Amino acid sequence: MKSFGKYISKHLISFAGFILVLLLINVIAFGWTFHSVIKKDYGAISPNNMLEEVAAASTLDGLSDKARNKLESNHIWAIFLNAAGETMWSVNAPENIPVEYTVSDVAIFSRGYLEDYPVFVWNTNSGLLVLGYPKDSYTKLTSNYFSIQAIRTLPLYFSGMLAVDLLLLFFSYHLSKQKIIKSTEPIISSIETLSNGKPVSLSISGELSEVADSVNKASKILSRQNEARANWISGVSHDIRTPLSMIMGYAGRIANDETVSDTVREQAEIVRKQSVKMKELVQDLNLVSQLDYEMQPLHKEAVRLSKLLRSYVAELFNTGVSDIYSIDIKITPVAETAAIDCDSRLISRAVSNLVQNSMRHNPQGCNVKLSLDCNDASLILIIADNGIGLSAEKLQELEKKPHYMNSTDERLDLRHGLGLLLVRKIVEAHEGTMQIKSVANHGFTTTLTFQK
Secondary structure (H helix, E strand, O other), X not given: OHHHHHHHHHHHHHHHHHHHHHHHHHHHHHHHHHHHHHHHHHOOOOHHHHHHHHHHOEOOOOEOHHHHHHHHHOOOEEEEEOOOOEEEEEEOOOOOOOOEOOHHHHHHHOOOEEOOEEEEEEEOOOOEEEEEOOOOOEXXXXXXXXXXXXXXXXXXXXXXXXXXXXXXXXXXXXXXXXXXXXXXXXXXXXXXXXXOOOOOOOOOOOOOHHHHHHHHHHHHHHHHHHHHHHHHHHHHHHHHXXXXXXXXXXXXXXXXXXXXXXXXXXXXXXXXXXXXXXXXHHHHHHHHHHHHOOOOOOOOEEEEHHHHHHHHHXXXXXXXXXXXXXXXXXXXXXXXOOEEEEOHHHHHHHHHHHHHHHHHOOOXXXXXEEEEEXXXXXEEEEEEEOOOOOOHHHHHHHHHOOOHHHOOOOOOOHHHHHHHHHHHHHHHHOOOEEEEEEOOOOOEEEEEEEEO
């Protein structure tokens, strides 16, 4: 998008401008750091300038007071040699400096040091002027001289400036990152919300307004599709209810009619039972759709899950449970009085689905155990059976099934998957988590966790 490109270009230009400012700061810092060194090395008291000035004021008889004072104030000593190598006069010369020199001596010290003092020479018509600077003030090479202070300062300068540059770059990066995150976070959050199938409304001005408009447009399209899908499912569920009730009624009457043959009565009972399963399937499908598209209002209140579990099990036994199934309840003392805000009808539906799944998929019988425990932060409800369980492939299929409309199960073995999906939707509606575990021939376990 053009607006997004402009947004990125704006930040790149800002970063380039920052780099230029940083370079300017480096130049200014270099000038400030080495100003005194440059002034000293190349200014009025530099070796070359001092040689020229003092040589102009020198004779075989001595040195002018002005030149002498300037040497003394800058801690520079001087000697003046005649053609024979004898010292004609000196200014502040150290005691270890010789007074007579051979041509060889002059040739050696004129290019380097004299008793570890960096010296500089100037040949005049009257003789040879030698200026000596303090030790450790200059380092001399055969072709040039360099300030020791500058050499010592350079590593400190470059390491210091590198540290400052990196710190400023990181600070700039951090500010830029925060600004980009602040600008794009609403868009990213909205896209994540859209990916979960929920509508959004995004209001952003500036360069990213076009992106926000596109997100809002996609949200409206998704909302219309979700509404149409939910209405279609609700309509089908409603329309199928009447004929299904009639089928169940007629099948029940035939199954209870002693005037018809046993074969017909058995077939009628099969029709009735399958119609009941179909009715439950339609109800689950409709409820999942409502929860999925947030069309199912939650009537939350403080509920003790221990009481809810006992009530459900008592009702289950009252309706009749085959002897091949056993139901156990284990509630820890700390969970006995624990309560959460929830819709008790939906939580009961979730527990019922899990228990019925265990019984439906274990026709040979099994033990179903309901366990309730809690800690400081959450309530943990576990529904487990010791039945045939699921294979790793089937368990993976259940965990990855993104939506009840994505199933390709041609054997209509969808009941288990839809039942679990309904439980997951109920748990998510209560901001909880669901985890399933199963091993073939070693039972099926579902763990529901709710925040207290």
